[in-house]
Amino acid sequence: MKQIFPLTFMTHNDIPHWISHLQKIENVIAPHKNGINSFSFGKVSDPKCVILNYDRTLSSIKKYFLPPKETLFSFSTDGKETTSSKVEPINAIFLGVHNYDLEAVFRLDHNFLSGHAESQYLTRRQGALFIGVSYTPDEWHFSNSVLKDGEPNHSGGFDLFLHEIEDGYLLETLTESGQNLMKGFPLPEFDGDIPKQQSFNAHIDGGFEKVTDVFSRAWDSPVWESYAEKCVGCGTCNLVCPTCFCFNVEDEVDLDLKTGNRIRTQDGCMLRSFSEVAGGEIFRNQKAARMRHRLYRKFKYISQETGESWCVGCGRCSAYCTAGISIVDIVNDLIHDSNREIGA
Amino acid sequence: MKPKVAVFDFTGCEGCELNKLNFEDELLALLEHIDIVEWREAMDDKSDHYTIAIVEGSISTPDCVERIHDIRNRSEILIALGACAVQGGMNAMKNQYPLEQVREEVYGCHKDLFPTLPALPLSRYVRVDYEVRGCPMTKNEFLKILTSILMGKKPIKPTHAVCVECKLNENECVYDKGMVCLGPITRGGCDSLCTNFGQYCTGCRGLVDEPDVEAMLAILNRHGLSIVEAKKRLELFNYENQAL
Amino acid sequence: MMQIFKSIPENMEANLYLPSMGTITQTHNLTKKEKWFEIQMPETHSFSYNPGQFVEVSLFGVGEAPISITSAMKNPGLFEMTIRDVGVLTEKIHALNSGDLIGIRGPFGNGFDLKKFKGKDVLIVAGGIGLVPIRSLIHTILNDRKSYGRLIILYGTKSSQDLLYKSELDQWETHPGIEFQMTVDQPSPDWHGIVGVITTLIPSVTLDLENTVAAIVGPPVMYKFVLLSLLTKGLSDENIYLSLERRMKCGVGKCGHCQINHSLVCQDGPVYHYPELKKLQEALK
Numbered sequence: 001m002k003q004i005f006p007l008t009f010m011t012h013n014d015i016p017h018w019i020s021h022l023q024k025i026e027n028v029i030a031p032h033k034n035g036i037n038s039f040s041f042g043k044v045s046d047p048k049c050v051i052l053n054y055d056r057t058l059s060s061i062k063k064y065f066l067p068p069k070e071t072l073f074s075f076s077t078d079g080k081e082t083t084s085s086k087v088e089p090i091n092a093i094f095l096g097v098h099n100y101d102l103e104a105v106f107r108l109d110h111n112f113l114s115g116h117a118e119s120q121y122l123t124r125r126q127g128a129l130f131i132g133v134s135y136t137p138d139e140w141h142f143s144n145s146v147l148k149d150g151e152p153n154h155s156g157g158f159d160l161f162l163h164e165i166e167d168g169y170l171l172e173t174l175t176e177s178g179q180n181l182m183k184g185f186p187l188p189e190f191d192g193d194i195p196k197q198q199s200f201n202a203h204i205d206g207g208f209e210k211v212t213d214v215f216s217r218a219w220d221s222p223v224w225e226s227y228a229e230k231c232v233g234c235g236t237c238n239l240v241c242p243t244c245f246c247f248n249v250e251d252e253v254d255l256d257l258k259t260g261n262r263i264r265t266q267d268g269c270m271l272r273s274f275s276e277v278a279g280g281e282i283f284r285n286q287k288a289a290r291m292r293h294r295l296y297r298k299f300k301y302i303s304q305e306t307g308e309s310w311c312v313g314c315g316r317c318s319a320y321c322t323a324g325i326s327i328v329d330i331v332n333d334l335i336h337d338s339n340r341e342i343g344a
Numbered sequence: 345m346k347p348k349v350a351v352f353d354f355t356g357c358e359g360c361e362l363n364k365l366n367f368e369d370e371l372l373a374l375l376e377h378i379d380i381v382e383w384r385e386a387m388d389d390k391s392d393h394y395t396i397a398i399v400e401g402s403i404s405t406p407d408c409v410e411r412i413h414d415i416r417n418r419s420e421i422l423i424a425l426g427a428c429a430v431q432g433g434m435n436a437m438k439n440q441y442p443l444e445q446v447r448e449e450v451y452g453c454h455k456d457l458f459p460t461l462p463a464l465p466l467s468r469y470v471r472v473d474y475e476v477r478g479c480p481m482t483k484n485e486f487l488k489i490l491t492s493i494l495m496g497k498k499p500i501k502p503t504h505a506v507c508v509e510c511k512l513n514e515n516e517c518v519y520d521k522g523m524v525c526l527g528p529i530t531r532g533g534c535d536s537l538c539t540n541f542g543q544y545c546t547g548c549r550g551l552v553d554e555p556d557v558e559a560m561l562a563i564l565n566r567h568g569l570s571i572v573e574a575k576k577r578l579e580l581f582n583y584e585n586q587a588l
Numbered sequence: 589m590m591q592i593f594k595s596i597p598e599n600m601e602a603n604l605y606l607p608s609m610g611t612i613t614q615t616h617n618l619t620k621k622e623k624w625f626e627i628q629m630p631e632t633h634s635f636s637y638n639p640g641q642f643v644e645v646s647l648f649g650v651g652e653a654p655i656s657i658t659s660a661m662k663n664p665g666l667f668e669m670t671i672r673d674v675g676v677l678t679e680k681i682h683a684l685n686s687g688d689l690i691g692i693r694g695p696f697g698n699g700f701d702l703k704k705f706k707g708k709d710v711l712i713v714a715g716g717i718g719l720v721p722i723r724s725l726i727h728t729i730l731n732d733r734k735s736y737g738r739l740i741i742l743y744g745t746k747s748s749q750d751l752l753y754k755s756e757l758d759q760w761e762t763h764p765g766i767e768f769q770m771t772v773d774q775p776s777p778d779w780h781g782i783v784g785v786i787t788t789l790i791p792s793v794t795l796d797l798e799n800t801v802a803a804i805v806g807p808p809v810m811y812k813f814v815l816l817s818l819l820t821k822g823l824s825d826e827n828i829y830l831s832l833e834r835r836m837k838c839g840v841g842k843c844g845h846c847q848i849n850h851s852l853v854c855q856d857g858p859v860y861h862y863p864e865l866k867k868l869q870e871a872l873k
Contacts, residue, residue: 034514035515035516035520037516037520037521038517038520040514058511058514059514064755069512075648075649077495077648078689079646079648079690080689081648082607082648084602084603084827106590109590109591109593110590110591115840115841116601116840116853117599117600118597118604118840118842119596119600119602119603119604122593122600126596127574220868229558229559230559231559232504232505232556232559232563233505233556233559234527234528234529235504235505235507236507236508236511236517239507239508239511241610244601245842246844246845247842248836248843249651249652249843251650251841252650253495253649254547255487256376257494257495260648260649262648262652262871264605265512266512267845268508271503272552272554277834283834283835290536296849297847300850301849301850304850306589307589307590307849320517320520322507322519323528323559323562324566495650496676496680497650497680498676
């Protein structure tokens with residue numbers, strides 16, 4: 001991409017000051033430590049607690065646009081009064097976002113824009129600015145196997161992007177909004193190139209092109225059953241996925257029995273009850289069928305319409321799988337299995 | 345007329361019942377819609393007929409068997425309250441030993457005064473309409489189930505694992521903290537209370553429907569438990585579950 | 589192409605999930621389990637529909653369920669639905685009467701594409717409660733009878749007590765513009781008609797194979813046998829439409845519950861052209 005704005009340099013010491021500067025403009029949401037080995041996005045109160053050098057966060061920034069649980073409207077049980085819940089634009093600077101998580105937001109945009117545009121998601125989505133940060137791929141990341149621009153230092157779509165170098169960060173300014181964020185925080189220009197990308201440890205053999213090919217004939221593969229045996233069906237893979245958006249809706253009634261709320265909560269296609277149809281039949285009762293559906297959703301169903309993978313290669317479903325199943329292993333096994341079949 | 349609600353206890357620690365006394369604010373709101381007619385922990389009134397009987401504890405003596413049938417006969421709706429009533433709870437751990445041995449160990453030379461039976465969930469003796477799971481049960485779930493019933497609607501029985509709620513609460517996975525956890529196979533609905541506070545899931549709410557026990561044992565085994573130890577973990581609250 | 593958020597789309601609804609309040613204007617019981625309702629939507633709410641579409645019906649505090657529209661579009665904002673009592677929500681809806689309010693979202697789904705039926709002989713195969721959605725198509729055809737060729741209706745239920753719209757069935761039997769046949773599977777002593785599953789009606793029907801379009805609605809188990817029977821008769825895939833029932837929840841293609849393979853039933857269905865449906869491995873299994 002053609003660089004319009006000059007590259008600048010920031011030391012590690014500059015970072016907290018810079019975050020304080022950003023906080024004067026808008027709320028800043030950034031990664032923080034959560035637990036022993038994990039990270040979460042949260043609203044910054046102390047800039048020193050922000051961690052830019054992290055592997056992945058437990059949940060993606062999706063949670064700000066599509067909360068895990070939300071009230072769609074309130075009602076009186078006699079039906080005489082209904083009130084939509086007020087939804088506000090997020091108006092925040094998302095700092096320290098990895099490339100794959102922004103790509104995931106773009107995919108959610110597509111889902112909530114196409115067909116019936118959904119006001120809850122789209123209203124919140126307004127006013128979000130994104131500052132990316134490069135990362136070092138660990139054993140689970142595989143973004144460049146599925147995304148057209150999946151490199152850890154790919155800055156497309158961001159307003160600003162931080163490239164980690166030895167003694168600090170290079171700041172790439174990509175949009176006018178990004179430039180505006182830097183007003184009043186002058187930085188020295190950097191005369192040099194953006195550092196080379198870090199290489200990935202996990203790969204899908206043959207990349208997304210091969211994936212598209214294999215998913216056109218993977219339906220009856222024995223691979224599904226071989227992984228379903230290990231799967232305990234807990235649904236973690238759906239819940240941590242930055243592009244999963246399925247939900248369930250139910251009514252909760254207040255103790256007065258006169259008022260209540262219609263609530264939606266995140267749901268997942270790996271959960272047994274997800275495909276229950278009227279009359280109680282579970283339509284995808286086998287774990288293998290549910291796993292196949294999940295992967296087809298990531299690699300084929302929406303992809304064949306948009307040309308894009310709906311898996312962004314963040315590695316969350318593998319890293320957090322309680323049964324130790326890796327999505328890369330499943331896909332690679334499907335590829336090897338289909339190669340064997342066609343004698344390649 | 346307001347529905348008549350009665351509370352009974354069998355073999356258990358009565359923690360679930362005491363827990364109910366703890367939500368004074370909501371209790372007053374509820375009393376707008378129900379009459380509590382029998383509750384040993386809180387009052388002495390009696391009634392012959394109950395719209396809703398809330399029953400805590402497992403069935404573990406011949407006397408219990410008689411009482412639970414009597415309660416069922418006098419109730420329109422019977423709710424099993426807490427792990428003991430729903431799954432037999434920890435009490436059911438005794439079922440792995442010969443009953444005579446258990447009696448001897450507990451009551452010594454007076455054992456003949458105390459007839460005993462295997463500790464079993466209410467549902468082995470009578471029809472149970474609804475369940476409030478957990479050890480102890482949690483306030484929010486109890487109130488949700490009760491308001492559903494009062495609305496004349498079937499309460500939603502959680503079918504997903506604790507992992508679902510734990511992930512929605514964005515907790516670090518217990519396994520990533522070096523502990524083992526029964527969350528992946530334990531029925532949710534508790535809003536992952538224990539893991540929210542840094543603990544692991546002991547499985548107090550019983551197993552999900554059609555649990556994949558083999559896959560769960562493999563997970564526990566991969567995280568350092570022998571298969572025998574892993575089974576024991578699962579049995580703590582699920583000794584009477586046929587899937588184990 | 590992937591659509592990325594730039595700004596709020598102009599046509600965006602304020603809240604896709606908030607029902608409008610319809611008023612029940614008429615009701616009556618059709619059978620022990622099925623009750624018919626006529627609903628008037630408020631004038632402020634533009635409400636028009638195609639045969640085969642469905643609405644999401646709400647009772648607040650109880651929940652929401654997809655229900656087929658059973659009428660043909662006539663007066664704006666007016667429609668009919670027939671609801672089988674299968675659970676708590678439907679039981680509570682059955683308890684409602686004229687003048688009561690009911691939450692309605694929709695109409696949703698595609699409905700039958702009338703262009704494919706016009707000028708053709710129409711064969712309708714309805715099993716059990718499948719008559720409810722397809723009645724909207726039957727009425728649409730009857731309201732514009734001259735635009736269609738023969739109208740053949742085959743209807744089967746478990747027993748004669750399950751027959752829906754009985755007075756209408758009587759009219760159809762004598763209607764000069766309808767070739768109507770029905771069968772029951774488990775006849776009661778007072779049943780004098782045809783006995784057997786719905787496919788027993790198919791062999792005796794003569795069809796102009798080139799000029800007939802079939803619409804099939806019924807319980808999932810029925811499809812396989814009816815399809816086999818029609819295809820054996822020589823009807824081509826191209827001339828067959830089916831309506832599917834799945835657990836549609838949001839109705840607007842967001843929640844994911846009704847998805848079979850790549851297809852969202854609430855958006856692409858519930859009516860499917862058979863050649864399309866055949867590509868969905870999960871559809872008729």
